[in-house]
Amino acid sequence: MAKILCIETSTSVCSVAYCEDGKVVSSKELYEINSHASHLTVLIDELFTEPNTPTLQAIDAVAVSSGPGSYTGLRIGVSTAKGICFGLGKPLIAIDSLTIMSYPVVKSNTLETEAATLFCPMMDAKRMEVYTSLFDREMNQIEPISAKIIEEDAFLDQLQTSKIVFFGNGAEKCQSTITHVNASFLSDSHPLAKNMATLVEEKYQNQQFEDVAYFEPFYLKEFMITQSKKKVL
Numbered sequence: 659m660a661k662i663l664c665i666e667t668s669t670s671v672c673s674v675a676y677c678e679d680g681k682v683v684s685s686k687e688l689y690e691i692n693s694h695a696s697h698l699t700v701l702i703d704e705l706f707t708e709p710n711t712p713t714l715q716a717i718d719a720v721a722v723s724s725g726p727g728s729y730t731g732l733r734i735g736v737s738t739a740k741g742i743c744f745g746l747g748k749p750l751i752a753i754d755s756l757t758i759m760s761y762p763v764v765k766s767n768t769l770e771t772e773a774a775t776l777f778c779p780m781m782d783a784k785r786m787e788v789y790t791s792l793f794d795r796e797m798n799q800i801e802p803i804s805a806k807i808i809e810e811d812a813f814l815d816q817l818q819t820s821k822i823v824f825f826g827n828g829a830e831k832c833q834s835t836i837t838h839v840n841a842s843f844l845s846d847s848h849p850l851a852k853n854m855a856t857l858v859e860e861k862y863q864n865q866q867f868e869d870v871a872y873f874e875p876f877y878l879k880e881f882m883i884t885q886s887k888k889k890v891l
Contacts, residue, residue, distance in 0.1 A: 660862045661717045663702070663742070664851040667694045667735030668727025668755035669781065669827065674701045675851035676711045680859030684708045685852040694734040702738075715746060719867075721858035723849060724752035725876035726789040726803060727781055732875035740870055749867040751858050754876060755781065756791045756803055759849035761857060763825055764797055770842045775820040776800070778813065779847070780828030786835070788828035789878055792816065805878055808832045817841055 664675040672694045675685035686701045706714045722739035725732045743750045756779040764777050771777075775795065780788040786808050792801035806812065808831075816822060817838040824832065825844035833843050861867075 660719065660859055661712065662719045662721050662751070662855075662858050662862060663705075663714070663717050664721045664854040664858060665698070665702075665735050665739050666723040666755070666758060666849050666851040666854065667698065667731040668723045668725055668758075668849055669731065670728070671848045671850065672697055672701065672731075673851040674698070674705050675854065676705055676708075676717075677855040677858065680856050682852045682855045684711050685850075687850060687852075692730075694731050698734060698738055714742070717746070717748060719749045719751055719858075719862055721751040721753060721854055721861075723755045723758055723851075723854075724873075725755055726783075726805075726878035727755045727849075729877055732877065736873065736875045740873065743870045749862075750870045750873060751861045751866065752868050752873065753854055753857050753861070754803060755849045756789065757793075757797070757799070757857065758853050759826055759847055760791075760793050761797065762853045763823065763844065763847060764793060764795060768844075770823050770844060773821050774823040774842070776816060776822045778822050778824045778829070780824060780826040780832065781849075782826075782828040782831065786831070788826075788832065790828065792822075803876075803878065808835050810835060810837075812836055813841075814838065 659679040666673045670691045673687040720739045759779045777793045791803045817840045821840045825847040
């Protein structure tokens with residue numbers, strides 16, 4: 659029975675979970691922008707003071723969201739996960755953030771998801787660009803992760819033949835652009851650590867571990883530093 663610490667920091671939500679045998683035992687989430695640096699390790703400490711969790715030293719592995727998403731959030735999450743792995747000599751598991759966000763939506767039973775044949779997670783990448791992919795009902799990724807500019811003809815080929823559910827913080831801004839009758843939208847969808855349980859258990863059993871020394875987040879786009887236009891005296 660694998661004991662796994664899960665860490666998800668790819669968006670403004672900072673979340674952690676402790677899972678055993680593919681089931682969530684305890685989880686914590688903080689919906690606060692720019693909270694990762696100051697609160698991630700605090701959430702982990704709080705997680706392992708719960709009466710139904712063991713000590714951090716007793717875990718078998720650490721799982722982390724690999725991206726895409728927030729450059730700073732991913733860097734903090736992966737650095738923390740690698741630090742724990744190095745310190746405890748535990749293996750590292752990585753799951754991409756769009757798969758994490760999609761899993762509970764695909765497995766849910768709502769009016770929107772029951773009718774859907776495809777599922778499209780969208781993470782806000784500023785302006786009208788999103789990080790996105792497409793999954794079928796068996797969680798097969800049928801389109802690779804990409805950064806996509808959303809225009810009126812976005813996903814038109816797929817919408818002609820399939821009902822698609824769009825979700826995530828990137829989908830909210832696309833609702834007025836993607837208006838095809840086969841498109842539906844879900845609100846309040848986030849990649850959360852507690853949704854990693856089944857996914858990471860499968861990777862643990864298959865020994866699908868990352869190289870702790872060399873693993874880096876999947877940023878998808880280069881981090882851009884904007885230079886201030888104000889003159890410094």
